[in-house]
Amino acid sequence: MVKRVLMTGAAGGIGTRLRSLLQGVYPELRLSDLRQPPDLAPHERFVAADLARMEEVEAAVDGVDGIIHLGGHSVEGPWETILQANIIGCYNVFEAARRKGVERVVFASSNHTIGFYRRYRRIDADRKVRPDSRYGVSKAFGEALGAMYADKYGLRVTCIRIGNVDDKPVDLRRLSIWIKPEDLVQLIRIGLEHPELRYEVLWGVSDNERGWWDNSRAYALGYRPTGRAEAFRDEALAGQAKLPPDPIADMFQGGPFCSEEFRGDPSQVSD
Numbered sequence: 001m002v003k004r005v006l007m008t009g010a011a012g013g014i015g016t017r018l019r020s021l022l023q024g025v026y027p028e029l030r031l032s033d034l035r036q037p038p039d040l041a042p043h044e045r046f047v048a049a050d051l052a053r054m055e056e057v058e059a060a061v062d063g064v065d066g067i068i069h070l071g072g073h074s075v076e077g078p079w080e081t082i083l084q085a086n087i088i089g090c091y092n093v094f095e096a097a098r099r100k101g102v103e104r105v106v107f108a109s110s111n112h113t114i115g116f117y118r119r120y121r122r123i124d125a126d127r128k129v130r131p132d133s134r135y136g137v138s139k140a141f142g143e144a145l146g147a148m149y150a151d152k153y154g155l156r157v158t159c160i161r162i163g164n165v166d167d168k169p170v171d172l173r174r175l176s177i178w179i180k181p182e183d184l185v186q187l188i189r190i191g192l193e194h195p196e197l198r199y200e201v202l203w204g205v206s207d208n209e210r211g212w213w214d215n216s217r218a219y220a221l222g223y224r225p226t227g228r229a230e231a232f233r234d235e236a237l238a239g240q241a242k243l244p245p246d247p248i249a250d251m252f253q254g255g256p257f258c259s260e261e262f263r264g265d266p267s268q269v270s271d
């Protein structure tokens with residue numbers, strides 16, 4: 001039974017939403033980030049940790065049963081930033097979990113692990129990765145680390161390839177990849193609580209008519225999303241109409257992460 005849970009990246013956008021949604025679910029929800037969130041509630045315990053510093057990560061994970069690893073750099077960035085926050089930081093979280101005997105890790109992966117699949121492709125999590133950014137590569141690295149720590153050291157690991165967490169989808173692409181925050185909580189709880197789980201890669205997406213990803217494994221584990229992006233169709237399309245044209249982004253699932261720094265010929269991106 002998972003009772004004590006650490007959330008890294010607790011001061012970030014997703015962490016802030018999850019703090020209230022997870023309130024009371026576990027007897028202890030410990031929060032960690034570089035800086036303390038300004039609105040820390042009396043029942044919340046905060047431990048400052050720089051993920052790139054192993055001793056700080058070890059101190060943060062000490063005594064917990066499960067980790068929700070949201071921390072790191074959450075968009076594309078310079079290599080040095082990605083290296084410290086997402087490569088070294090992610091290694092430190094898994095390795096500290098092993099050293100401290102933490103049973104479960106839920107890793108916030110991203111749709112940007114597969115961003116260079118074209119939008120007309122329907123894929124499952126067994127397809128090879130096609131990262132669209134250094135950020136996407138770092139998330140694929142995190143998934144690989146998770147597999148190794150599960151297979152070699154017996155941790156129970158769930159990687160959630162998150163689409164886009166928001167109150168509602170804000171453009172055309174998000175009509176396919178949006179996830180309602182409450183649905184993400186369901187997936188995290190599967191990762192922390194499902195008795196048979198060993199290593200899983202699940203799609204962090206709601207029940208979207210225009211979805212691109214086969215999430216049948218998540219459904220088999222009990223996922224019952226309540227979010228439906230299509231309910232916000234008109235607003236999302238109005239949001240899309242305000243965006244500048246970006247033909248490369250429009251071809252691929254990763255959207256603007258694909259067009260940023262793109263110097264190639266899109267017809268050469270294998271299909």
Ligand code: 15L
Pocket residue numbers: 074075110111112162163164165254
């Ligand atoms: C992500 O992985 C990012 O963390 C988030 O900021 C969004 O940009 C999202 O992907 C997206 O693809 O919309």
